[in-house]
Amino acid sequence: MEKTAPDISDRRYPEHIKMEDKGKSGENIAEGKSAESAVKNSERKYRTLVDNALAGIFKTNLAGEILYVNGALSKMFEYDSPEEMKAHNVLAIYKGPGDREALISNLRETGKVDNFEMELYTKTGGLKNILLSATLEDDIISGMIIDITRLKRAEDALRVSEKKYRDLYDNAPDMYHSLDRNGIIIDCNETEARTLGYKKEELIGRPFTDFVTEESKRLFKKNFPRLNRERSQLILEREFIKKDGAVLPVSLNVFNEFDENGEFIGTKTIARDITDRRKMEEELLKVQKLESISLLAGGIAHDFNNLLTAIFGNIAMAKLHANPGDRFFERLDEAENASLRAKDLTQQLLTFSKGGEPVKKTASIAELVKESIGFTLSGSSVKGEIYLDNDLRPVEVDEGQISQVINNLVLNAEQAMPEGGIVRAYCRNVSVDTENMLSLETGNYVRITVEDEGTGIPKEHLRKIFDPYFTTKQKGNGLGLAAAYSIIRKHNGCITVESALGAGATFHVYLPASQEEIGVKEEIKAPRAGKGRVLVMDDEAMVRNLAGDMLSHIGYEVEVAREGAEAIRIYESARDSGRPFDAVILDLTVPGGMGGKTAIRKLLEIDPGIKAIVSSGYSNDPVMADFRSYGFSEIVPKPYRLEELSKALYKVIAGMSQ
Numbered sequence: 001m002e003k004t005a006p007d008i009s010d011r012r013y014p015e016h017i018k019m020e021d022k023g024k025s026g027e028n029i030a031e032g033k034s035a036e037s038a039v040k041n042s043e044r045k046y047r048t049l050v051d052n053a054l055a056g057i058f059k060t061n062l063a064g065e066i067l068y069v070n071g072a073l074s075k076m077f078e079y080d081s082p083e084e085m086k087a088h089n090v091l092a093i094y095k096g097p098g099d100r101e102a103l104i105s106n107l108r109e110t111g112k113v114d115n116f117e118m119e120l121y122t123k124t125g126g127l128k129n130i131l132l133s134a135t136l137e138d139d140i141i142s143g144m145i146i147d148i149t150r151l152k153r154a155e156d157a158l159r160v161s162e163k164k165y166r167d168l169y170d171n172a173p174d175m176y177h178s179l180d181r182n183g184i185i186i187d188c189n190e191t192e193a194r195t196l197g198y199k200k201e202e203l204i205g206r207p208f209t210d211f212v213t214e215e216s217k218r219l220f221k222k223n224f225p226r227l228n229r230e231r232s233q234l235i236l237e238r239e240f241i242k243k244d245g246a247v248l249p250v251s252l253n254v255f256n257e258f259d260e261n262g263e264f265i266g267t268k269t270i271a272r273d274i275t276d277r278r279k280m281e282e283e284l285l286k287v288q289k290l291e292s293i294s295l296l297a298g299g300i301a302h303d304f305n306n307l308l309t310a311i312f313g314n315i316a317m318a319k320l321h322a323n324p325g326d327r328f329f330e331r332l333d334e335a336e337n338a339s340l341r342a343k344d345l346t347q348q349l350l351t352f353s354k355g356g357e358p359v360k361k362t363a364s365i366a367e368l369v370k371e372s373i374g375f376t377l378s379g380s381s382v383k384g385e386i387y388l389d390n391d392l393r394p395v396e397v398d399e400g401q402i403s404q405v406i407n408n409l410v411l412n413a414e415q416a417m418p419e420g421g422i423v424r425a426y427c428r429n430v431s432v433d434t435e436n437m438l439s440l441e442t443g444n445y446v447r448i449t450v451e452d453e454g455t456g457i458p459k460e461h462l463r464k465i466f467d468p469y470f471t472t473k474q475k476g477n478g479l480g481l482a483a484a485y486s487i488i489r490k491h492n493g494c495i496t497v498e499s500a501l502g503a504g505a506t507f508h509v510y511l512p513a514s515q516e517e518i519g520v521k522e523e524i525k526a527p528r529a530g531k532g533r534v535l536v537m538d539d540e541a542m543v544r545n546l547a548g549d550m551l552s553h554i555g556y557e558v559e560v561a562r563e564g565a566e567a568i569r570i571y572e573s574a575r576d577s578g579r580p581f582d583a584v585i586l587d588l589t590v591p592g593g594m595g596g597k598t599a600i601r602k603l604l605e606i607d608p609g610i611k612a613i614v615s616s617g618y619s620n621d622p623v624m625a626d627f628r629s630y631g632f633s634e635i636v637p638k639p640y641r642l643e644e645l646s647k648a649l650y651k652v653i654a655g656m657s658q
Contacts, residue, residue: 056130056145062104064091067140076147078123085123095119095127107136117148129153175250175271181264183208183224192271197243213239213247227264232256237274247459249278282463283439304342305617306540308639311339313546316527316642320553343639358398358490359625359635362516365395365402365446369425372406381420382413388427393513395446401487402511405495408480409450409507416454416505424451429513438494444513445493451506457499465497484509527646532582532653533557533574537567537599538615539590543638547585550642556649564594568602575607582653585636585645588616588623597623600631611652615640 056073060066066086077093079085094100099118106113112135119127129152134143169176175192177185185203193200196211209217216238227234233255240248253270315336322329366388373384395402406425413423426449432440457465466485488495492512499505527550534556538544541562548558559574559581561567567584574580584603586596596614603610614627617638627635634648 056147057143058145059140059142060090062139062141064089066090073145076122076128076145077120078126093120093122095121103132103134107134107141111136113143175273176269177203177208177271178266178268179208180266183220186266195242195248195273196240211240213241215239227256227267240271249274280439301617303617305638306543308339308343309617310540310542310546312336312639312641313543313550315339317546317549317553339639358401358487359637360396360398360491362394362396362514362518363399363402364392364518365397365427365448365511366392368397368399368403369406369427369448372403373410373423373425376407376410377414377423380414382417383420383422384410385422385424386427387424389429391429392427393429393444393446394516394518395511396514396516397491397511398487402491405484405487405509406448406450408484409509412480413450413452413454413505416452416456421453425449426451430510432510438496438510440494440510441492441512445510446513448509448511449506450509451504453504456501456503457497457505458501462497462499466495527554527642528650529555530646530650530653531555533559533579534649535559535561535567535571535574535581535584537561537564537585537590537596538587539563539593540587543587547645550645551649554642554646562593563590564596564599564602567599568594568606571603571610572606580607583611583613583649585613585615585649586632588614597630604631613648613652 054072056076057068057070058066058073059068066088069082069085071082074080074082074085077085091100095118103113103116103118106116112133114133116132116134117129118132119129122128127149128147129149131146131148132143134141170190172189172191175189175195177188177192180186185206185208188200188203190200193203196203203211209220212220219236219238233253236252236254238250238252240250242248250271251274255268256264257266257268259265315332319329319332319336322332366386369386369388373386377384410423410425417423426447428447428449430445430447431443432438432445433442466481485495488509488511493510495510496508497505498508534551536544536547536551536558537560538547539562544560544562548560551558559570561570564586567586571581571584586599588596590596596616600610600612600614603612610631612632613634613636614623614630614632615636615638616624623630623632624635624637627633633652636645636648
């Protein structure tokens with residue numbers, strides 16, 4: 001068998017193999033170099049990324065040596081370069097050792113920390129608020145720092161702003177509260193809590209209806225469930241109940257709140273105390289009620305006083321012809337006393353007359369109070385006690401009207417104590433400043449307080465007691481306190497009341513103090529005889545004729561006239577004839593004719609020295625309060641008795657009017 005010679009090319013195979021191995025080794029070297037280059041590139045990219053990162057990157061050991069910081073961190077802490085910062089020990093930038101100790105403790109315990117908040121010093125000594133995240137490995141701390149200084153300051157500013165808002169909210173003059181959809185109080189300010197007498201925590205979480213009157217509660221339960229977008233703001237008036245039980249009237253501005261689906265979720269409310277406004281409204285209502293009866297009262301009083309003048313005059317004339325001690329004389333005395341009570345009723349009506357002014361003079365309130373209490377409580381089981389300031393100021397008042405006020409107050413106090421008790425009256429000097437709640441002018445006043453131990457006044461009646469014709473008594477006309485209210489208003493004062501059922505009642509009367517001295521009071525109990533010629537002008541025949549008879553009886557020569565024009569003719573004729581009148585008495589009001597105010601002006605033109613007395617049964621004109629300014633020398637209000645008329649004439653004719 002023939003053998004084939006081997007191909008010589010096969011001999012090159014080992015060498016081929018060798019060359020191939022050499023090629024692979026070169027490739028490995030190249031690949032190694034390439035990988036090393038890639039790592040270096042990667043490291044450069046990583047270092048560039050780290051060095052230029054926005055967050056601060058660092059590496060330190062536990063001794064505080066800084067091994068690495070990036071540019072962001074050195075810049076963050078105001079160093080010129082990372083190298084400058086590395087030259088410092090990290091311990092120098094901690095605000096306090098406690099922060100460092102807490103950080104190391106957490107790192108040792110868990111190996112890492114996330115968002116650890118602390119404050120660190122900058123190169124220039126400023127403080128940075130930072131969040132630090134780090135790991136601990138082989139005693140090397142590596143981590144990242146984020147500067148939150150601006151965020152922290154913004155949060156602090158927000159907290160300050162919120163505190164200012166809360167302070168403003170809590171201490172605002174108005175009351176604020178928020179309710180949820182069920183009417184539960186979820187927030188309120190300190191003003192509301194303080195006004196109602198509670199702490200905030202005592203209000204929050206409780207139903208709003210726990211703090212309102214029954215009527216306000218009824219309205220709330222009726223209207224609250226009906227709130228919707230169409231009724232997004234409401235202005236209401238309701239009444240709160242304070243912790244002590246007092247009622248507080250308030251005006252509410254209610255703003256309704258809804259979610260994104262339009263569902264009602266609650267309310268925010270501004271509440272304002274309207275106590276002062278309510279008082280002003282009540283005062284205005286009282287005035288309006290008084291004005292509504294003023295014309296009627298004045299007309300009735302005027303006519304009634306004319307009738308009473310005739311009654312007084314006829315009784316006086318009849319008594320002149322009767323013997324004191326006779327049964328007939330006693331009957332006349334009883335009739336006169338009954339007429340005096342009718343006069344008091346007429347005087348009450350006169351206090352309501354529109355435009356009527358009190359006839360004032362300087363007087364002692366102490367004397368009026370003593371006389372009124374002594375007279376009213378005479379023979380009563382109720383005792384009176386009077387307490388006076390030693391230097392009590394005088395007042396300028398209409399003594400009859402103020403006596404009427406005190407009599408009414410004392411009489412009410414007596415009737416409130418059917419089983420007996422004590423009425424205490426206090427007269428004090430007080431000063432009223434601009435902040436008073438009494439609607440009074442600033443200045444000095446005398447305050448009269450009448451206090452009883454009686455049954456008290458129910459709360460629902462307190463607002464009505466000064467209304468005309470309001471009374472809870474079986475006997476009474478409801479005019480007493482209404483008249484008192486009107487009188488005090490016309491004296492530029494005020495009257496208030498404090499009471500509760502079963503706790504008695506206290507009335508306070510404020511009257512302006514006077515700078516004048518109190519004059520000497522003159523008392524004349526019997527008609528004073530006189531002489532001279534007197535002209536009487538009155539539109540009522542029975543009054544002028546009776547006045548003529550009475551004056552003639554005590555020594556005067558009298559002529560009468562129906563109205564002012566006639567009186568002027570008679571006066572002028574008498575003067576021309578050489579038989580002038582020594583005095584004239586002029587009725588102020590003459591329906592359909594010339595009254596006293598016009599007549600006196602014309603008479604003064606004829607005789608500037610005329611001595612005239614003005615008389616009226618209706619004080620609807622300033623003349624009665626300031627008669628001298630109109631040319632009169634004296635006044636005699638109707639109804640008058642012979643004693644009063646004779647006294648006025650004597651003063652005028654004898655030249656004692658000043």
